Amino acid sequence: MTSQNAKTPADIYNDFFGPAMFSPWAKDLVAQAPPAAGDYVLDLACGTGLVSEQIAPLIGDTGSIVGLDFNPIMLAVARKRDLGATKAEWIEASADSIPLPDNSIDAVYCQQGFQFFPDRAKAASEVGRVLKPGGKLAVAVWASSDEFPVWKALFTSASEQINVPIEALSIPNSFGGPEPLANMFTDAGFSNVQINKRSKESAFAPADAFVKLMVMGAAAAIPAFAELTDEEKQALEPKVRADTAKIVQEHTDNGRVVMQTISYTAIGTA
Numbered sequence: 001m002t003s004q005n006a007k008t009p010a011d012i013y014n015d016f017f018g019p020a021m022f023s024p025w026a027k028d029l030v031a032q033a034p035p036a037a038g039d040y041v042l043d044l045a046c047g048t049g050l051v052s053e054q055i056a057p058l059i060g061d062t063g064s065i066v067g068l069d070f071n072p073i074m075l076a077v078a079r080k081r082d083l084g085a086t087k088a089e090w091i092e093a094s095a096d097s098i099p100l101p102d103n104s105i106d107a108v109y110c111q112q113g114f115q116f117f118p119d120r121a122k123a124a125s126e127v128g129r130v131l132k133p134g135g136k137l138a139v140a141v142w143a144s145s146d147e148f149p150v151w152k153a154l155f156t157s158a159s160e161q162i163n164v165p166i167e168a169l170s171i172p173n174s175f176g177g178p179e180p181l182a183n184m185f186t187d188a189g190f191s192n193v194q195i196n197k198r199s200k201e202s203a204f205a206p207a208d209a210f211v212k213l214m215v216m217g218a219a220a221a222i223p224a225f226a227e228l229t230d231e232e233k234q235a236l237e238p239k240v241r242a243d244t245a246k247i248v249q250e251h252t253d254n255g256r257v258v259m260q261t262i263s264y265t266a267i268g269t270a
Helices: 009-032 050-062 072-078 120-130 149-162 178-187 207-218 230-250
Strands: 040-044 064-069 087-092 105-111 131-142 191-204 256-269
Touching: 009 050, 009 072, 009 105, 009 131, 009 191, 009 207, 009 256, 040 050, 040 120, 050 064, 050 087, 050 105, 064 072, 072 087, 105 120, 120 131, 120 178, 131 178, 149 207, 149 230, 149 256, 178 191, 178 256, 191 207, 207 230, 207 256
Parallel strands: 040 064, 040 105, 064 087, 105 131
Antiparallel strands: 131 256, 191 256
16 A cells, blocks of 8 residues: 555545545536537546546546646546546646647536636637537636635645745635636637536545645645645644644544535536
């Protein structure tokens, strides 16, 4: 068995965040705009492949998935994922320059990726370019950090300890609300874009390792954490744990840290 110390940040991200949060949310996102058997699907900012895992049984052995991410350590985990008979291609590339032909994709899914794109408008335009006319769009972004008090406390403490602006750490919550999401896709030429506010209870275990695993796993997605050395992460963890002990304890139940996670989804057609 791989030891905790031998795992990459992407492994920790997948093993810790996946069951608690990203897998249930991936199921929810795909259910809002399910693909058809045989579809050619783009999983944009695919991360470790959790959305593709939900898509594969629906498109079957006649369908295929392109998983695209700019992060090679995330793709390394995704390539190990068992998608059954569904064909999958994993590509390291940027969302603002998708290496696919015009009008080639039946459906695009993006779970919690648009917050990280340097040029969100260009990425939205690229999604519109590769989708076939009438192709499906399903994109999810987290609500603002005010809706995530535990995360906000963690990011606030970490920003003070490593002397970076909190905005550099709270990228996952940087969309803020539904209006920017709706406007972005409307401006990119999408029609009938519907914004849904969704809420789920997410439970992270074990509670006694919550802060450590949050810091280590966040290094897979948040550059300011990724730039820290292992020694800096190890030094940061006890300080953040001390700062956030009260709020983490308030959200601890039966050995798990339990919180509401809130997401906005954009569902539409090209």
